[in-house]
Amino acid sequence: MNRLAFLAATLVLVAALIGVQHLTRVDPDQRNFEIFTEMAYSHAAESFSPNAHFADRKTLQPLVAGVVPRGTTPFPYGDGPDEARRAGEDLSDPLPEADDATAARGAELYRIYCALCHDARGEGRGPIVQHGMLPPPSLHAARALQMADGEMFHVLTRGQGNMAAYAAQLDPTERWMVVRHIRRLQREDQ
Ligand code: HEC
The missing domain is CATH 1.10.760.10 (Cytochrome c-like domain)
Known part of the structure; x- marks a missing residue:
């Protein structure tokens, strides 16, 4: 019986905590609990930060030769x-x-x-x-x-x-x- 009461009390407490968090969250459109946040927020490198993974140690890599960026039309003519x-x-x-x-x-x-x-x-x-x-x-x-x-x-x-x-x-x-x-x-x- 004691154990049952303890379990019930714990459940009430957890429910109350969820309720409080739900009511006090900043943006009601956002999720409540975020567990394993790495899955939601990846650790993307900043474009201009150093990066040990590349030979030139830069995060921002130049386009591979011959790549045409989306939405652009190549114009292979210089000036003059x-x-x-x-x-x-x-x-x-x-x-x-x-x-x-x-x-x-x-x-x-x-x-x-x-x-x-x-x-x-x-x-x-x-x-x-x-x-x-x-x-x-x-x-x-x-x-x-x-x-x-x-x-x-x-x-x-x-x-x-x-x-x-x-x-x-x-x-x-x-x-x-x-x-x-x-x-x-x-x-x-x-
Ligand atoms: C700020 C003024 C100015 C504007 C605006 C301008 N042009 Fe020109 N345009 C010039 C001048 C000056 C030349 C001569 C350039 C030179 O050869 O030194 C020229 C040359 C040209 C030529 C070559 C003509 C020839 O006989 O060599 C063409 C074609 C032309 N313009 C088309 C246009 C078009 C189309 C636009 C609009 C998208 C435009 N220009 C906007 C000043 C302008």
Whole structure:
């Protein structure tokens, strides 16, 4: 009988403890008891901490050669006109057949990112030129007319001379849409 009373008292005490912990926990959405917490919280190394497991003793390891990070498109061309020409020989407009939505988006992106220098028609007299910047070459001049699509894509991706790269602002699809828009502007000439 005594043992039974002791057992009952212990159970009541444990139940009371669980109850108290339940009521006083900080975040009611979280679990109560955490036993063997190593299973929930792994001991991940900090990116910049030393690490004896690797030959260079660093935690953060460089990408293995040839790896393409998820969500990125490889662009194996460096800076400069020679690389731009090489891109021009290799790459062509990968977008599906022209449709109104793509055309409208290309025009919008051009208006947002390019027209301030190149102007709406591409003649190189955008508002910034009126504020003293050297005018960019006309996109209707021989050089831009003869530029291959891929070369123009390279100019947007890597920049050219005084013009900055637009790879950070426009993803590859958007850059091709803008190239198409320039082609449309050029066709309007003829
Ligand atoms: C801040 C001004 C500025 C902006 C914004 C700008 N460009 Fe340019 N762009 C230039 C200048 C300046 C050059 C000439 C660069 C050089 O060769 O030194 C140039 C050159 C070019 C060329 C090559 C033309 C040629 O004949 O060599 C293309 C194509 C071009 N830009 C397209 C674009 C597109 C598309 C955008 C928008 C995504 C854009 N640019 C945004 C200033 C700008």
